[in-house]
Amino acid sequence: MATKITPRSEDYSRWYTDIVQQADLADYAPVKGCMVIKPYGYALWENVKSGLDRRFKATGHVNAYFPLFIPLSFIQKEARHVEGFSPELAIVTVGGGKELEEPLAVRPTSETVIGHMYAKWIQSYRDLPLLINQWANVVRWEMRTRLFLRTTEFLWQEGHTAHATAQEAQEETMRMLDVYTEFAVEDAAIPVIPGRKSESEKFAGAVNSYTIEAMMGDCKALQAGTSHFLGQNFAQAFDIKFLDENNDLQYTWTTSWGVSTRMVGAIVMVHGDDQGLVLPPKLAPTQVVVVPIWKNEDQRVRVLETVARVEAALHEDVRVHVDDRDEYSPGWKFNEWEMRGVPLRVEVGPRDVEQGQAVLARRDVPGRKGKGKVSVPLDELAERVQHMLSTIQTDLYRRALDFRQAHTYDPQDYAEFEEAVSEGFAYSWWCGDADCEAHIKEDTKATVRCIPLEQQSDKGKCIHCGGEATERAIFGRAY
Amino acid sequence: MATKITPRSEDYSRWYTDIVQQADLADYAPVKGCMVIKPYGYALWENVKSGLDRRFKATGHVNAYFPLFIPLSFIQKEARHVEGFSPELAIVTVGGGKELEEPLAVRPTSETVIGHMYAKWIQSYRDLPLLINQWANVVRWEMRTRLFLRTTEFLWQEGHTAHATAQEAQEETMRMLDVYTEFAVEDAAIPVIPGRKSESEKFAGAVNSYTIEAMMGDCKALQAGTSHFLGQNFAQAFDIKFLDENNDLQYTWTTSWGVSTRMVGAIVMVHGDDQGLVLPPKLAPTQVVVVPIWKNEDQRVRVLETVARVEAALHEDVRVHVDDRDEYSPGWKFNEWEMRGVPLRVEVGPRDVEQGQAVLARRDVPGRKGKGKVSVPLDELAERVQHMLSTIQTDLYRRALDFRQAHTYDPQDYAEFEEAVSEGFAYSWWCGDADCEAHIKEDTKATVRCIPLEQQSDKGKCIHCGGEATERAIFGRAY
Numbered sequence: 035m036a037t038k039i040t041p042r043s044e045d046y047s048r049w050y051t052d053i054v055q056q057a058d059l060a061d062y063a064p065v066k067g068c069m070v071i072k073p074y075g076y077a078l079w080e081n082v083k084s085g086l087d088r089r090f091k092a093t094g095h096v097n098a099y100f101p102l103f104i105p106l107s108f109i110q111k112e113a114r115h116v117e118g119f120s121p122e123l124a125i126v127t128v129g130g131g132k133e134l135e136e137p138l139a140v141r142p143t144s145e146t147v148i149g150h151m152y153a154k155w156i157q158s159y160r161d162l163p164l165l166i167n168q169w170a171n172v173v174r175w176e177m178r179t180r181l182f183l184r185t186t187e188f189l190w191q192e193g194h195t196a197h198a199t200a201q202e203a204q205e206e207t208m209r210m211l212d213v214y215t216e217f218a219v220e221d222a223a224i225p226v227i228p229g230r231k232s233e234s235e236k237f238a239g240a241v242n243s244y245t246i247e248a249m250m251g252d253c254k255a256l257q258a259g260t261s262h263f264l265g266q267n268f269a270q271a272f273d274i275k276f277l278d279e280n281n282d283l284q285y286t287w288t289t290s291w292g293v294s295t296r297m298v299g300a301i302v303m304v305h306g307d308d309q310g311l312v313l314p315p316k317l318a319p320t321q322v323v324v325v326p327i328w329k330n331e332d333q334r335v336r337v338l339e340t341v342a343r344v345e346a347a348l349h350e351d352v353r354v355h356v357d358d359r360d361e362y363s364p365g366w367k368f369n370e371w372e373m374r375g376v377p378l379r380v381e382v383g384p385r386d387v388e389q390g391q392a393v394l395a396r397r398d399v400p401g402r403k404g405k406g407k408v409s410v411p412l413d414e415l416a417e418r419v420q421h422m423l424s425t426i427q428t429d430l431y432r433r434a435l436d437f438r439q440a441h442t443y444d445p446q447d448y449a450e451f452e453e454a455v456s457e458g459f460a461y462s463w464w465c466g467d468a469d470c471e472a473h474i475k476e477d478t479k480a481t482v483r484c485i486p487l488e489q490q491s492d493k494g495k496c497i498h499c500g501g502e503a504t505e506r507a508i509f510g511r512a513y
Numbered sequence: 514m515a516t517k518i519t520p521r522s523e524d525y526s527r528w529y530t531d532i533v534q535q536a537d538l539a540d541y542a543p544v545k546g547c548m549v550i551k552p553y554g555y556a557l558w559e560n561v562k563s564g565l566d567r568r569f570k571a572t573g574h575v576n577a578y579f580p581l582f583i584p585l586s587f588i589q590k591e592a593r594h595v596e597g598f599s600p601e602l603a604i605v606t607v608g609g610g611k612e613l614e615e616p617l618a619v620r621p622t623s624e625t626v627i628g629h630m631y632a633k634w635i636q637s638y639r640d641l642p643l644l645i646n647q648w649a650n651v652v653r654w655e656m657r658t659r660l661f662l663r664t665t666e667f668l669w670q671e672g673h674t675a676h677a678t679a680q681e682a683q684e685e686t687m688r689m690l691d692v693y694t695e696f697a698v699e700d701a702a703i704p705v706i707p708g709r710k711s712e713s714e715k716f717a718g719a720v721n722s723y724t725i726e727a728m729m730g731d732c733k734a735l736q737a738g739t740s741h742f743l744g745q746n747f748a749q750a751f752d753i754k755f756l757d758e759n760n761d762l763q764y765t766w767t768t769s770w771g772v773s774t775r776m777v778g779a780i781v782m783v784h785g786d787d788q789g790l791v792l793p794p795k796l797a798p799t800q801v802v803v804v805p806i807w808k809n810e811d812q813r814v815r816v817l818e819t820v821a822r823v824e825a826a827l828h829e830d831v832r833v834h835v836d837d838r839d840e841y842s843p844g845w846k847f848n849e850w851e852m853r854g855v856p857l858r859v860e861v862g863p864r865d866v867e868q869g870q871a872v873l874a875r876r877d878v879p880g881r882k883g884k885g886k887v888s889v890p891l892d893e894l895a896e897r898v899q900h901m902l903s904t905i906q907t908d909l910y911r912r913a914l915d916f917r918q919a920h921t922y923d924p925q926d927y928a929e930f931e932e933a934v935s936e937g938f939a940y941s942w943w944c945g946d947a948d949c950e951a952h953i954k955e956d957t958k959a960t961v962r963c964i965p966l967e968q969q970s971d972k973g974k975c976i977h978c979g980g981e982a983t984e985r986a987i988f989g990r991a992y
Binding site for chain 1: 542544547550551552554555556575576577579580582583587599603604606608609610616619633634645649652654655656666
């Protein structure tokens with residue numbers, strides 16, 4: 035089990051793929067670039083979904099479903115959108131045995147078809163804001179793929195909203211970035227930097243794109259969610275108009291925002307270690323695994339009695355699984371569940387039965403030979419388990435934040451900058467010029483990950499050209 | 514609002530489409546044959562999903578996700594499967610700007626690609642049974658479409674299981690038919706007849722197909738869910754083998770089973786009336802709507818105070834919505850929410866405030882002028898509402914069952930049979946011969962909907978040919 039995982043220090047990329055496959059998160063599909071999300075990985079995604087969906091509904095959004103197929107002509111209506119997405123399209127040319135008159139794109143994202151419907155549904159200011167989210171599969175043809183991080187087909191949610199004013203749309207854009215930040219921090223225990231994308235990195239068709247950027251275990255950046263202020267670009271392309279309170283016909287202002295199954299890859303890379311997955315308790319499909327330990331039939335009966343009590347005490351409040359399989363040893367099971375990232379293990383052996391206790395072992399505390407283990411009286415177990423899960427959640431976040439801070443640099447000149455982005459993030463003044471950005475990318479493979487929302491009010495000199503800069507940006511190599 | 518709905522007696526088909534569109538369940542997509550599921554319709558589908566998903570998990574199934582694209586060669590591996598599905602395929606021939614070497618089918622169902630993965634995942638009897646479900650979109654090219662009932666793309670769940678023995682697979686097939694029956698009866702309040710499909714009506718590639726058949730408001734049949742015993746057909750086509758306990762290599766036995774967004778169409782057609790939708794409380798997105806009634810500002814304040822108390826009393830146990838919009842009259846709101854099928858309305862007017870009560874009005878009781886309304890003291894409201902919702906749920910089922918029974922006939926000869934299937938279901942002896950079935954279809958447009966699982970032990974004469982028959986079948990015209 036755990037021994038088959040390539041150490042991170044040896045080959046981070048193989049470590050990632052080993053974990054994803056051996057922890058049964060996903061597998062390669064027969065079609066190139068596609069993946070199969072296996073039950074354990076899907077259960078993790080279901081928890082991501084429900085954490086996000088709950089927050090979308092709490093902020094007034096409703097779900098709907100729009101079609102998979104989009105007429106090619108729709109995608110061509112917004113100039114930058116077609117430029118951005120055309121090279122990635124999968125195209126249906128035959129349906130029901132016949133060549134189609136107009137080929138259909140398999141949706142790479144749904145701004146266009148939703149724009150078409152919104153134009154039909156929106157008549158007056160009373161129809162606004164329109165706040166709809168969709169959970170769906172999308173397809174973007176990829177040559178170099180990696181499970182969860184970059185696949186031809188992936189699952190996501192895409193929110194699409196329409197508003198009467200630019201200000202409301204801008205507020206919505208930021209509100210959803212906040213929702214993503216809150217989810218990442220609270221549920222996924224992933225520290226993120228909310229910020230604006232540079233012109234060259236923004237969504238094809240957006241006025242402004244915002245992102246939450248996270249640092250992975252190899253110090254590379256991953257864009258974990260995006261929220262776009264689309265201005266009137268799609269409203270004009272699709273004629274989404276409304277009569278305002280003065281009876282004047284106006285274009286609406288729209289936004290879109292999305293988080294995908296990529297988030298699962300981020301969870302693996304931020305928290306995982308050389309033993310395998312480490313899952314944040316709030317999202318773990320199994321939060322607590324109970325492993326009974328015995329040597330003979332007499333012990334077995336008594337231990338399983340106590341295990342049944344443990345399960346009964348826990349199952350209402352936590353997702354608990356009892357691994358009472360006979361064919362595997364306790365040590366084998368420890369490895370197995372550590373590899374699968376279950377946050378907390380409860381061990382019950384004959385001595386624990388005698389003493390009315392159980393042993394708790396945290397997945398996130400390194401060193402398995404007794405370190406990080408505590409014995410807990412059975413009548414305190416439920417409370418202690420809850421408390422420990424909450425501590426693990428906080429500690430995972432703290433550890434990831436410390437890691438990111440330790441690998442975020444403030445280089446003083448371009449030579450230091452080049453070193454910084456080879457080892458982590460550089461947080462540097464940038465003049466905002468696209469040429470500077472392009473040169474930096476050419477020199478270092480690093481890009482502007484985001485211009486953080488939080489900025490000091492002073493000024494500085496661009497780390498590349500030395501020109502005047504009013505904002506600092508996060509630079510890094512990215513997935 | 515309600516007045517725009519075509520009466521059922523005038524044109525059932527238009528009545529259906531009017532309701533689906535005016536109650537905001539769905540809309541036509543720009544691509545022929547596709548639909549947009551609007552937020553209200555999607556909320557209904559989400560409740561269908563959660564009622565089914567809960568039951569799948571309780572019977573030991575887990576969710577996963579398999580790819581949208583299937584190599585054409587996969588579909589050709591099972592002879593009857595390719596025959597059944599080829600004419601309906603949407604085919605991707607271009608990806609990432611290039612002509613594909615092997616065209617890809619957009620999944621019409623996933624037996625083939627899942628079979629391919631199962632062959633990889635299953636090695637030994639210890640890997641069995643494998644019990645996986647998938648929530649997904651599928652595509653079957655359709656020329657004549659109807660919202661929810663028949664669309665090129667639809668949403669569904671498809672369960673795919675693999676077993677060590679024929680008996681286990683057969684038991685699974687029947688277990689899931691039971692799950693569907695229970696869901697239809699208990700949650701959707703739709704009486705269904707569980708039965709076997711005839712040879713000509715079974716799934717392409719199945720040994721035996723089972724169905725739950727329901728009668729719609731126009732007395733036509735609708736197949737509301739199917740469960741297939743696939744024998745070793747797909748195991749042989751995809752080489753899904755396992756080492757049994759004696760170390761012998763054997764083919765597995767597989768099943769598949771599905772329920773789709775069609776279920777939403779069934780709910781509309783079974784319960785709806787000329788005022789619009791009638792939703793079963795268990796699935797209704799809004800179970801109770803509260804409508805405040807006032808004439809002046811003084812009344813308004815007092816009524817809204819009471820309405821806030823009503824909402825507080827109800828919102829923990831029921832899905833309640835307060836319609837306090839100023840721009841619409843109470844009468845307009847009554848019509849609107851009746852059209853949208855909300856099971857129970859709570860009215861609060863100035864007199865109710867004085868008397869410490871509220872008025873409850875059931876959607877399913879015909880006649881709106883006072884009939885079916887009761888006044889309930891506020892301190893009993895929560896309990897009475899819960900009780901009434903449960904009564905409505907039972908009454909809807911009972912009414913639908915009575916309707917089906919009143920339109921199910923036991924014709925004594927073929928002339929009576931022809932009349933019976935023009936008016937509803939005929940429950941008749943059938944010799945089992947495909948020719949008989951074909952002649953009946955030619956004569957009457959009716960097909961064998963199913964051979965009910967429940968059969969008397971006697972024998973009879975085939976209603977068409979007079980030959981010996983050991984089973985009775987349900988015949989009817991179908992959607």
